[in-house]
Amino acid sequence: MSDTRPILFFDSGVGGLSVVAPTRALLPHAPIVYAADSAGFPYGTRAESEIAARVPALLGRLVERYRPRLAVIACNTASTIALPAVRAALDVPVVGTVPAIKPAAAMSATRVIGVLGTEATVRQPYVDDLAARFADDCLVLRHGSAALVELAEAKLAGEAIDPGAVAGALAGLLDQPSGERIDVVVNACTHFPLLSDELAAAAPSGVRFVDGGAGIARRIESLTAGQEWAAGPDVLVFTRLGEHERRVAAGLAFARVEAL
Numbered sequence: 001m002s003d004t005r006p007i008l009f010f011d012s013g014v015g016g017l018s019v020v021a022p023t024r025a026l027l028p029h030a031p032i033v034y035a036a037d038s039a040g041f042p043y044g045t046r047a048e049s050e051i052a053a054r055v056p057a058l059l060g061r062l063v064e065r066y067r068p069r070l071a072v073i074a075c076n077t078a079s080t081i082a083l084p085a086v087r088a089a090l091d092v093p094v095v096g097t098v099p100a101i102k103p104a105a106a107m108s109a110t111r112v113i114g115v116l117g118t119e120a121t122v123r124q125p126y127v128d129d130l131a132a133r134f135a136d137d138c139l140v141l142r143h144g145s146a147a148l149v150e151l152a153e154a155k156l157a158g159e160a161i162d163p164g165a166v167a168g169a170l171a172g173l174l175d176q177p178s179g180e181r182i183d184v185v186v187n188a189c190t191h192f193p194l195l196s197d198e199l200a201a202a203a204p205s206g207v208r209f210v211d212g213g214a215g216i217a218r219r220i221e222s223l224t225a226g227q228e229w230a231a232g233p234d235v236l237v238f239t240r241l242g243e244h245e246r247r248v249a250a251g252l253a254f255a256r257v258e259a260l
Contacts, residue, residue, distance in 0.1 A: 037054070076097050
């Protein structure tokens with residue numbers, strides 16, 4: 001029998017689409033369910049206790065409804081806070097998303113790297129551990145930006161983006177002491193690669209950006225190696241389906257749009 005089980009991607013909003021894109025490139029025939037917790041958006045400014053309780057519960061409902069072969073938490077904030085609880089609660093493999101500090105350290109010539117994420121992500125002990133393990137000879141500067149998350153959502157809803165707003169958010173990282181020496185910035189929020197052109201335009205010449213999307217896609221490919229894929233409709237799911245969500249959905253190639 002054909003295996004129609006999809007890959008389930010989960011994020012607070014549309015950021016996880018930056019993980020879906022490289023996954024599609026590697027697994028073009030894989031059916032996809034993309035779930036955005038629009039009722040809980042944004043995660044980056046919420047209490048950690050709320051995220052820790054909310055994410056496993058929502059993923060449990062999504063797995064029960066869509067029966068995926070694999071679940072991907074395509075959200076740095078949710079992963080750094082709730083990944084162990086999700087893995088304990090679900091009976092399917094779960095792939096998380098972590099800031100790409102290791103590849104950033106390997107790329108940096110100045111040994112000063114920036115971590116640009118949500119406020120919740122950049123303060124996590126998990127980030128301290130990654131920096132200690134993979135960038136112990138680097139100065140790791142961090143900045144949390146809720147504004148960039150909102151700008152990415154607006155962009156996918158078809159709204160014009162103010163370059164000054166992007167530059168202002170990036171300045172929170174670059175204007176720190178020694179920030180002028182940063183040569184690699186980690187996009188530690190899956191929303192931020194959706195603003196890659198805007199961020200590149202706002203950054204000084206020579207600054208490169210790195211994210212974990214391609215690495216996550218390779219991990220998904222590895223975990224599903226040898227499995228069969230049967231064509232099925234890609235599904236976009238929101239926990240609240242309002243005007244903003246409908247505008248976002250109109251610009252995306254999903255066969256069905258549903259509310260959880």
